[in-house]
Amino acid sequence: MTEPVRRLCVIGVGLIGGSFARALRERGLVQEVVGVGRSRPNLEQAKRLGVVDRFTHDAAAAARGADLILLATPVRAMPGIVEALRGALAPKAIITDAGSTKAGVVRAIEPLLPSSVQFVPGHPIAGKEKTGVSASKADLFQDHWVILTPTARTAKPALQKVGGLWKQCGARVELMEAEEHDRVFGAVSHLPHMVAYALVDTILQWEKETPLLGYSAGGLKDFTRIAQSSPEMWRDICLENQEAILEAMDRYLQTFRKLRNLIKLKDEAGLKNLFIKARKVRKQITAARRSRP
Amino acid sequence: MTEPVRRLCVIGVGLIGGSFARALRERGLVQEVVGVGRSRPNLEQAKRLGVVDRFTHDAAAAARGADLILLATPVRAMPGIVEALRGALAPKAIITDAGSTKAGVVRAIEPLLPSSVQFVPGHPIAGKEKTGVSASKADLFQDHWVILTPTARTAKPALQKVGGLWKQCGARVELMEAEEHDRVFGAVSHLPHMVAYALVDTILQWEKETPLLGYSAGGLKDFTRIAQSSPEMWRDICLENQEAILEAMDRYLQTFRKLRNLIKLKDEAGLKNLFIKARKVRKQITAARRSRP
Numbered sequence: 237m238t239e240p241v242r243r244l245c246v247i248g249v250g251l252i253g254g255s256f257a258r259a260l261r262e263r264g265l266v267q268e269v270v271g272v273g274r275s276r277p278n279l280e281q282a283k284r285l286g287v288v289d290r291f292t293h294d295a296a297a298a299a300r301g302a303d304l305i306l307l308a309t310p311v312r313a314m315p316g317i318v319e320a321l322r323g324a325l326a327p328k329a330i331i332t333d334a335g336s337t338k339a340g341v342v343r344a345i346e347p348l349l350p351s352s353v354q355f356v357p358g359h360p361i362a363g364k365e366k367t368g369v370s371a372s373k374a375d376l377f378q379d380h381w382v383i384l385t386p387t388a389r390t391a392k393p394a395l396q397k398v399g400g401l402w403k404q405c406g407a408r409v410e411l412m413e414a415e416e417h418d419r420v421f422g423a424v425s426h427l428p429h430m431v432a433y434a435l436v437d438t439i440l441q442w443e444k445e446t447p448l449l450g451y452s453a454g455g456l457k458d459f460t461r462i463a464q465s466s467p468e469m470w471r472d473i474c475l476e477n478q479e480a481i482l483e484a485m486d487r488y489l490q491t492f493r494k495l496r497n498l499i500k501l502k503d504e505a506g507l508k509n510l511f512i513k514a515r516k517v518r519k520q521i522t523a524a525r526r527s528r529p
Numbered sequence: 530m531t532e533p534v535r536r537l538c539v540i541g542v543g544l545i546g547g548s549f550a551r552a553l554r555e556r557g558l559v560q561e562v563v564g565v566g567r568s569r570p571n572l573e574q575a576k577r578l579g580v581v582d583r584f585t586h587d588a589a590a591a592a593r594g595a596d597l598i599l600l601a602t603p604v605r606a607m608p609g610i611v612e613a614l615r616g617a618l619a620p621k622a623i624i625t626d627a628g629s630t631k632a633g634v635v636r637a638i639e640p641l642l643p644s645s646v647q648f649v650p651g652h653p654i655a656g657k658e659k660t661g662v663s664a665s666k667a668d669l670f671q672d673h674w675v676i677l678t679p680t681a682r683t684a685k686p687a688l689q690k691v692g693g694l695w696k697q698c699g700a701r702v703e704l705m706e707a708e709e710h711d712r713v714f715g716a717v718s719h720l721p722h723m724v725a726y727a728l729v730d731t732i733l734q735w736e737k738e739t740p741l742l743g744y745s746a747g748g749l750k751d752f753t754r755i756a757q758s759s760p761e762m763w764r765d766i767c768l769e770n771q772e773a774i775l776e777a778m779d780r781y782l783q784t785f786r787k788l789r790n791l792i793k794l795k796d797e798a799g800l801k802n803l804f805i806k807a808r809k810v811r812k813q814i815t816a817a818r819r820s821r822p
Contacts, residue, residue, distance in 0.1 A: 429748055433803060437803055437806065482789065495727050520736075
């Protein structure tokens with residue numbers, strides 16, 4: 237059983253930060269939650285909802301005396317925040333994060349930390365298109381994966397502490413190297429978002445010549461959902477995971493051109509074959525999940 | 530009020546054909562439904578479910594004496610079917626179809642028909658990834674659009690008859706030119722499917738080198754849903770609407786490369802701007818729907 241957190245400092249009280257606080261609270265795993273953010277209305281809402289006990293715009297003041305600090309802002313804001321609060325950190329404080337990319341976060345944050353402070357990089361795979369504390373909920377992480385990417389510097393007790401808290405929030409915890417994480421999620425998460433953003437942008441440009449949006453049914457609508465995600469978050473992901481995303485996009489371009497060519501050549505068998513293979517992907521996803529350690 | 534159909538012949542008793550029969554039946558708008566298909570188990574299921582009164586594999590036998598014939602097979606199967614049944618058609622019989630592409634269907638079918646027979650080309654925008662009669666339901670078309678693309682040869686009473694039946698099934702009926710239909714749906718329906726198929730295929734190829742499927746969360750899963758659609762149907766759509774789909778794919782390639790370039794150049798403002806615009810698309814879709822005639 238994981239020992240409760242005395243004071244949790246959540247920096248970025250949105251969907252993920254708010255849900256983590258709620259999940260710990262609901263299970264009696266935290267005594268006090270201090271929220272930090274830029275938007276006062278969102279923080280006031282967090283207080284009204286009981287997600288935080290108090291809030292401030294000053295990260296250093298909030299981190300003072302906290303035993304656990306969760307960074308849940310867009311990834312590129314994290315190094316500046318750590319720089320601002322590192323002087324206020326209690327000895328033995330643990331910092332963790334919920335960023336969608338990991339290698340850049342580790343590279344930027346680790347050198348800033350006093351040696352007594354632990355950093356456990358993490359990524360809860362539970363994003364949705366809704367943002368802000370009003371979208372947060374205590375069971376957001378139930379049966380979702382949380383990837384932790386400990387470094388050579390991460391001590392085992394800190395890793396176990398953070399991993400234990402996530403498990404008690406209902407999540408399944410898996411350890412990976414930061415670089416591996418970025419390549420995998422560059423493929424299964426970042427690429428699909430780029431593909432969807434490009435589709436929505438194509439239609440929006442085209443709409444200037446021909447009315448199309450009024451006819452959008454199933455196909456396009458599936459894509460507009462994921463294009464609702466936070467623009468700042470996705471800008472940061474693109475900048476932080478540039479290399480893996482470009483590789484994934486180049487692989488995609490190759491396949492897209494292959495499909496275009498099948499259509500151009502009216503290759504009946506090739507088209508049907510590709511569509512039949514694609515149809516099986518859901519079963520393969522289920523099977524791949526089951527076989528994971 | 531539209532007069533009831535005495536005998537409806539549904540060729541292809543799947544999601545769309547089955548739902549049309551059910552919708553008319555539920556409203557007392559059809560006296561007898563004859564089903565035609567290739568799969569005996571599916572036709573038996575249609576009979577058990579009360580979707581059809583009887584069935585046969587012989588399109589000509591089924592069409593004999595029918596006042597309305599609905600072609601609800603993949604589009605490329607339609608001309609062969611019409612050739613097989615045209616000798617059996619009652620004078621003043623009306624043929625309509627539910628194909629996802631229209632210009633090719635019109636070109637192939639109209640020349641085959643006796644002058645006394647009417648053809649009202651149509652496209653109900655109500656596909657989903659499920660197939661077969663067991664997925665059909667009487668309210669599938671409720672508040673969905675049905676596009677009819679009458680030709681110079683289509684007589685007004687036949688158009689009104691078919692349009693009236695769709696309206697009584699709860700659908701909103703709109704008239705378009707066949708070519709315009711194909712360009713519009715090449716953009717808002719066929720392109721999204723190609724984009725999704727290419728993504729799924731990219732990940733499936735990549736999976737051979739690196740385990741990825743086990744990590745698929747929100748992003749990829751949205752795409753696997755539309756990749757569940759019927760392979761035969763999508764092969765036919767690609768072949769029939771080749772020109773419009775290639776144009777749409779080329780526009781998409783241009784935008785995808787633009788996005789890739791923003792990432793390559795780490796253009797922070799350009800990326801955020803594109804993501805912000807994309808976020809507004811849902812509201813624009815709702816507004817565009819409201820303003821339609």
